[in-house]
Amino acid sequence: MARTLLIVESPNDKAFMQLLMSSSQMTEISPIYDTEIDHLHNFTGTDGKEKRGKDALPQKLQVVKAQLSKKSPDIQHIAVIVDADSPPTGGKTQSLALINRAFEEAFGVNPGFTEPGQSVEHTVNLSGELAALKMSCYLTQDSTGEGNLDTVLKAIASQSCAESDCLELMNACVAEKTGAPMRDFTKQWVNYYVRSHASKKQLKNAENRLHEVITEQGKDIFNLNSPVIEGLKSYLQRISV
Amino acid sequence: MIESISIENFRCFKHTRIGGFKRVNLIGGQNNAGKTSLLEAMLLASQRGIDSIEFVQATLRNVTYNQTAPELSWNGLFYQNRQQNPIEISIQYPDRTQGIQLTYEEETGSAYADRVEDTGSGQWNRIKDNRIERKVSKSILRGLLTESGELSEHGFSFKIIVNKDADPKDFVARKSNLPLPVPVPFIPAGFKPDPRSISQDVELLIKAGKEDILRDALATIDLDIDQIRVFHYPALEVNLRRAAESFLPLSLFGDAITRVIDIIVKILKSPNAVLLIDEIENGIHYTHQQEFWKLLFKVARQFNVQIFATSHSLEMIRAFNEVAANEEFTAEAQYVEMFRSVRSGEIVGNMISHDTLAYSLVNNQTFRGE
Numbered sequence: 001m002a003r004t005l006l007i008v009e010s011p012n013d014k015a016f017m018q019l020l021m022s023s024s025q026m027t028e029i030s031p032i033y034d035t036e037i038d039h040l041h042n043f044t045g046t047d048g049k050e051k052r053g054k055d056a057l058p059q060k061l062q063v064v065k066a067q068l069s070k071k072s073p074d075i076q077h078i079a080v081i082v083d084a085d086s087p088p089t090g091g092k093t094q095s096l097a098l099i100n101r102a103f104e105e106a107f108g109v110n111p112g113f114t115e116p117g118q119s120v121e122h123t124v125n126l127s128g129e130l131a132a133l134k135m136s137c138y139l140t141q142d143s144t145g146e147g148n149l150d151t152v153l154k155a156i157a158s159q160s161c162a163e164s165d166c167l168e169l170m171n172a173c174v175a176e177k178t179g180a181p182m183r184d185f186t187k188q189w190v191n192y193y194v195r196s197h198a199s200k201k202q203l204k205n206a207e208n209r210l211h212e213v214i215t216e217q218g219k220d221i222f223n224l225n226s227p228v229i230e231g232l233k234s235y236l237q238r239i240s241v
Numbered sequence: 242m243i244e245s246i247s248i249e250n251f252r253c254f255k256h257t258r259i260g261g262f263k264r265v266n267l268i269g270g271q272n273n274a275g276k277t278s279l280l281e282a283m284l285l286a287s288q289r290g291i292d293s294i295e296f297v298q299a300t301l302r303n304v305t306y307n308q309t310a311p312e313l314s315w316n317g318l319f320y321q322n323r324q325q326n327p328i329e330i331s332i333q334y335p336d337r338t339q340g341i342q343l344t345y346e347e348e349t350g351s352a353y354a355d356r357v358e359d360t361g362s363g364q365w366n367r368i369k370d371n372r373i374e375r376k377v378s379k380s381i382l383r384g385l386l387t388e389s390g391e392l393s394e395h396g397f398s399f400k401i402i403v404n405k406d407a408d409p410k411d412f413v414a415r416k417s418n419l420p421l422p423v424p425v426p427f428i429p430a431g432f433k434p435d436p437r438s439i440s441q442d443v444e445l446l447i448k449a450g451k452e453d454i455l456r457d458a459l460a461t462i463d464l465d466i467d468q469i470r471v472f473h474y475p476a477l478e479v480n481l482r483r484a485a486e487s488f489l490p491l492s493l494f495g496d497a498i499t500r501v502i503d504i505i506v507k508i509l510k511s512p513n514a515v516l517l518i519d520e521i522e523n524g525i526h527y528t529h530q531q532e533f534w535k536l537l538f539k540v541a542r543q544f545n546v547q548i549f550a551t552s553h554s555l556e557m558i559r560a561f562n563e564v565a566a567n568e569e570f571t572a573e574a575q576y577v578e579m580f581r582s583v584r585s586g587e588i589v590g591n592m593i594s595h596d597t598l599a600y601s602l603v604n605n606q607t608f609r610g611e
Contacts, residue, residue, distance in 0.1 A: 041604035041606075043596075043600040043603050045599065046595050048566075056600055059597040059600035060600070062594065063600070063606045063607070066591050068584075069582040069584050069591075073583050073584050127584060127589040128256075128587055131584065
């Protein structure tokens with residue numbers, strides 16, 4: 001049976017996509033089956049710079065291409081979800097250009113994505129054999145059309161959290177004193193929010209297990225009916241059927 | 242430099258083309274993925290001599306001659322023993338293509354036994370009808386005839402003819418218009434060079450003023466070795482001296498020292514050529530592997546040698562990629578992952594870029610055919 005490989009940026013992204021794909025809101029609309037989710041890793045490139053998150057997408061797609069011939073011929077659709085981020089280094093145009101380039105470098109075909117949610121199908125050469133491959137992408141974005149998973153999670157957080165509320169106050173204080181908000185404020189806000197709902201065991205090994213909170217308790221701590229994630233849910237439905 | 246290779250009906254290759262080679266190529270993959278066979282194909286297509294055909298069967302694969310079923314001596318060369326189909330191997334350079342075609346035939350009678358002149362004892366016979374008198378190996382395999390000269394597409398064509406009726410002497414060259422083969426050094430896995438032969442080579446290199454290169458090479462393994470000499474008594478042997486110590490014969494040093502000397506000797510003896518090394522990690526401790534690769538990159542460039550090496554070793558591959566990260570070497574390094582495609586059933590050579598290999602190495606991604 002044909003399968004879809006969904007590539008996301010981080011273990012937290014993976015956990016959130018798993019949450020959305022398994023949530024009742026999704027399955028009421030359509031059955032979800034056979035979508036494997038993998039995430040990107042950081043590494044140091046030839047230029048000596050550390051490549052983080054979606055900057056590793058070109059390398060990941062090269063690895064995936066070989067996997068299609070080595071052990072996963074049933075994967076016929078590669079879907080990519082990365083953060084939209086913000087200009088000048090991010091934003092819709094930059095992020096889609098990165099995705100187009102990564103597909104082109106790996107498969108010799110530029111999908112020409114101009115909008116998130118698009119999909120194309122091309123015949124590609126996999127180890128000497130021509131095969132039909134579907135490619136699609138989506139950008140994790142908040143209501144502004146920019147942002148990342150953290151801005152989305154903050155926007156759909158549905159529970160009160162003293163730690164996060166206090167961090168808001170601290171951020172306002174820092175902004176007042178320095179003229180600029182805290183560095184990585186949203187990331188930290190989400191981190192406190194998730195941690196506040198983690199079990200003792202999960203907190204003990206937070207680096208490896210905190211993302212479990214998103215999958216296991218996501219339905220209770222996030223509003224999965226929020227319009228902020230309607231586009232993302234719709235995309236996940238399309239790649240899963 | 243060789244940019245690509247096309248292989249048909251040879252060993253595990255039914256039909257394979259691998260392109261994108263650079264000066265120093267490291268080939269990884271699981272067992273039976275075709276790594277050694279790729280080196281053999283490189284040898285056959287670049288050397289284009291009957292000796293190399295014997296070498297890949299008798300020396301590398303330890304095949305012996307079977308008088309009652311002589312076809313068994315040769316069928317392993319052909320993909321799934323399909324001797325009815327020709328082997329065709331070609332290598333592509335930027336400006337030309339060269340290669341060989343190898344076919345198989347069985348005949349009866351003593352049709353070709355009289356084409357070789359038996360020189361009696363020793364390793365070699367002479368071909369009677371060769372324009373250029375050439376010695377041919379008294380192979381344990383026997384029954385190999387070179388059939389014709391230049392072909393338009395595949396370069397040279399050879400035919401293996403086995404004869405159950407006669408006792409074919411050895412290798413016989415039927416046509417005389419084949420040029421002498423170009424030496425292509427091949428270092429098999431676990432190979433230990435003959436001490437006498439390596440001593441003669443080292444002596445020649447020292448006389449040619451290349452001792453410094455040898456000493457620099459040895460420094461990648463042992464910084465304290467400061468002198469290299471060849472002694473003729475009590476036996477012809479390379480001797481090395483570590484700082485403030487006495488000369489000691491090469492045989493008392495570890496395998497890595499002998500391997501480094503052997504590789505450097507082969508590069509210096511055959512500049513502007515190809516060097517093939519199977520299981521390059523043999524004997525090289527992981528703490529020396531980066532320096533070893535740096536040496537190979539430098540010497541290969543200096544003497545215009547293209548290297549194809551195989552390895553199972555994660556440490557050796559990591560060391561290769563770390564050296565390749567050096568701006569000086571990046572453009573000259575290529576890692577090749579070999580595996581059998583579950584889609585096509587063919588052996589595949591997947592060219593992995595430095596960045597993708599770096600990504601895979603640090604993140605436990607697959608890159609050795611798994």
